[in-house]
Amino acid sequence: MLRAFRSELLKVRRTWLLVGTFGPLLAFSVISVVVQFQLAYKVGPVLQRAGLQSREDLALSDGLARVLVDSAAFGGVIVVVLFATSYASEYGWGTLRNLLVRQPDRTSLMVGKFFGLIDLIFVGRFLASIFAVIAAVVMSKVQDIPMNAWFTPEGLGALAHSLVNLMLASIGWASLGTLAAVIFRSPGAAVGSVLAFFPVEGLVNAWWSDGPRWLPGQLFDAVANGGSAATSYGRALALTMGVSLLALFIGNLIFNKADVTA
């Protein structure tokens, strides 16, 4: 497992992978911070209930934490696409046959790779957060929103907690991406299926009143937000970890059983 992890780390150094992962993460988060601050003056009670931050919200000690979480809204897509492409490309390029001869233990290979890639996501999330914080500081000056409460121990604690929650939510998305790749075994089909997941879940959620309590994407978002109206943080976290383990378990079963003809 350690060997698979180390070899995956060597792979993630690929320039285009780094640009393709970090680029969107950083760009989305900075743009989102700027937009949130620009629009904050328009946000009244109605938009607040929809999850947007007013000027008053932003000035709270957890204002920065809220900005951070909202700025990471697209993160899930990036994570799930990264995992789906990365695993599926091993089939597409045929590199899987080389890997399996050097590491015949397929579970080790799959899990080691997972940790290698999730590392990349953690680093990306961390960098994106730093950029988001810098953007927030700049924007608070521009918009004249006080930020003294942010850098109190309480504010920093909330920030750190949000960052951890974002990373935990990433694990959920990562496991779904992995499962899709193992099922479809081609980058195109795997990415197509994970992208289709978002609107499909959205539709189901609109019809099913208990959707926010049970649908995976809703649970992952609840974890990122530290809980939601439909579910407590603890429950969302437990279910997210459960869903992740289940997805990886099923993925691993398929991966272990299937012939590698790629």
Added chain:
Amino acid sequence: MGSGLCQSVCMAVLKASIDSSSKDWAALDNAVETTDLTKAFGDRVVVDKLNIRVPKGMVSAFVGPNGAGKSTTLRMLLGLIRTTSGSATILGGSIDNPRSYLPRVGSLIEGPAFYPGLSGWGNLEVLAALGSLQKSRIPKVLELVGLEKRSRDRVARYSLGMKQRLGVAAALLPEPDLLVLDEPANGLDPTGIAAMRVLLRRVADAGTTVLVSSHQLIELQQVADWVIIINLGKLKYQGELAALLEETGSTLVGVDDSKDVDRLAAVLRDAGYQPVAAGAGRLRFRVTHGTPASINRLASEAGLTLTELHSGHSSLEDIYFEMTDGGSIA
């Protein structure tokens, strides 16, 4: 007089050496031995009760037509696909437990496969890390395949032959006891093909068992010690190549007229010879008895004039055509 003496003595020596080597085969240690190895994809049986063996320290040629089941067999040996039935022992380990032998196996299956965004060196590093291999092997194997100057280029910029060379380098990375190569000469230039032949010989002479599947029969004939021929998933022949070529010596005769070929074939068949291949005005048959002179006499008694008459060993290519129905007239 002197040369005649030599001929008979030489023949005796040659015969003795064939006989003794044929006795030795049974005792040879096998790097790979399969028992009724079978693979079916759905209803389609593509490897059918295959019993092959790959003697240790030799270069074994694995040949057969497209779709014969070579790659499928090799994939089973490498633990990439499951066997449907049967068993195999590879370097002393069971095919059901690839972990027991794969660390000592290097392979290149169905074309090179690499991360296009990493350099040749970077790709080998990934495999070295995964297999806990010495990084110091990387420059060595790159040099063996003549890729040292371009090792820092991204694989996306490699030519087909360069990728193929990198594939062979990757296979050599673990200093394997068993080297499994599927079509290693694909895309190589003539110099590359010759270099591949030398490399295989050198690797085998250093004690590595080489199992190589290829359609380049002329190349294989120059380097292989052992040959395994399969067709439609079934074993057609396996044995020492030199002995096979010797046993299957044949005679080529030519006649004036293409029409006469059929008559000549009939005459020879009646005399107990086995025609194996026919072409325009030419006929190849197995020598089992008699001399060129007696064949000439048979032809002239039948009113046929031979324009050509050569006796000699077959090539691997001749045998291949015959055993895979690719060139038979029957």
